[in-house]
Amino acid sequence: MPQAKKAKHTGVLVGVVGGAVAVAAAVQVALPAAIPMVAGIRFLALTGYLLIFCAIVSSAYMVELVRFFGRPFIRIHHVVSITGLALVTLHPMLVAVQSQSLGVFLPRFDSVRVFLQLGGRPAWYLIAVAVVAAFLRQRIGAAWRTVHALNYAAFALATAHANLLGGNFQWPLLRFVSWVLLGAALGVWIRRRLRARPARGRQS
Numbered sequence: 001m002p003q004a005k006k007a008k009h010t011g012v013l014v015g016v017v018g019g020a021v022a023v024a025a026a027v028q029v030a031l032p033a034a035i036p037m038v039a040g041i042r043f044l045a046l047t048g049y050l051l052i053f054c055a056i057v058s059s060a061y062m063v064e065l066v067r068f069f070g071r072p073f074i075r076i077h078h079v080v081s082i083t084g085l086a087l088v089t090l091h092p093m094l095v096a097v098q099s100q101s102l103g104v105f106l107p108r109f110d111s112v113r114v115f116l117q118l119g120g121r122p123a124w125y126l127i128a129v130a131v132v133a134a135f136l137r138q139r140i141g142a143a144w145r146t147v148h149a150l151n152y153a154a155f156a157l158a159t160a161h162a163n164l165l166g167g168n169f170q171w172p173l174l175r176f177v178s179w180v181l182l183g184a185a186l187g188v189w190i191r192r193r194l195r196a197r198p199a200r201g202r203q204s
Contacts, residue, residue, distance in 0.1 A: 014076065016054070017051065017054065017076075017080055020047065020050035020051055020054065021047055023050065024043050024046040024047040024050060025043065027042075027046060027168055027171070027174065028042060028043050030171070031168060031170075031171055033167065037094060037097075037098055038098075040094060041091055041094045041098070042166070042168050044087045044088070044090050044091040044094065045087075045088065045091045045120075045162070045166065045168070046166075046168050048083075048084045048085075048086075048087030048088035048091060049084075049088070049158055049162065049178075051080050051081075051083055051087065052081075052084040052085075052088065052127065052151070052154075052155060052158070053155065053181050053184075053185060054080055055077060055080045055081040055084055055151075056151050056152065056155060056185050056188065057184065057185065057188055058073075058077055058080075059077065059148070059151075060188040060189075060191065060192050062074075062077070065077075081131055082131070084127075085127055085128065085131050088120070088124055088127065088158075089124065092104050092105060092120070092121070092124065104121070105121060105124075106121065107122045107125075108121070113164075116157070116160040116161065116164060117160075117161065117164040117165050118161060118165070119157035119158060119160045119161035119164075120157070120161040120165075122154075123153075123154040123155070123157040123158040124154075126150040126151070126153055126154035126157070127150070127154045129147060129150055130147060130148045130149075130150040133147035133150075134148050149189065152185060152186065152189045155182065155185050156182060156185075156186070159178050159179070159181070159182045162178055163175055163178060163179075
């Protein structure tokens with residue numbers, strides 16, 4: 001594929017990422033918060049959530065997407081992943097400032113419901129470990145893929161947290177979309193697992 005055409009495709013990809021940011025901003029306008037900081041907290045959470053979804057899905061089709069977009073796609077994928085992690089890090093930091101407590105970073109195990117309601121806490125740690133594993137993949141070998149798969153568990157926890165506690169997700173449409181995104185992410189995970197089995201079989 002000509003380089004100019006790939007560059008054009010890359011522009012489309014950047015537009016998709018920008019669209020995720022625009023959606024998060026539009027939701028804040030449609031569901032205004034009483035306090036500006038709360039709006040900021042919600043915006044960071046939703047934007048980070050959407051970017052992490054994009055990173056998870058794109059990682060499953062890396063070969064195909066690099067063939068379509070060219071090598072710049074890998075760089076964009078890394079930027080999206082790091083930006084998503086940064087936003088979901090700023091989210092609890094603002095919550096900590098608002099509540100004046102660092103307890104927002106500690107997972108709770110009082111009950112299954114409480115654990116899921118505050119699932120964003122363990123999700124953050126899982127995403128952080130998965131991102132670090134991706135950058136250390138040359139050092140830790142094939143094990144990085146197993147660790148990187150923690151992204152799927154993190155996204156499931158983040159979805160539960162958003163639906164049980166998130167202000168944005170009290171909107172039925174957004175709640176529905178979040179479950180569709182989770183279903184898509186889990187579908188990608190299942191597909192990757194099924195594709196990996198024949199490869200393991202040939203190696204044995």
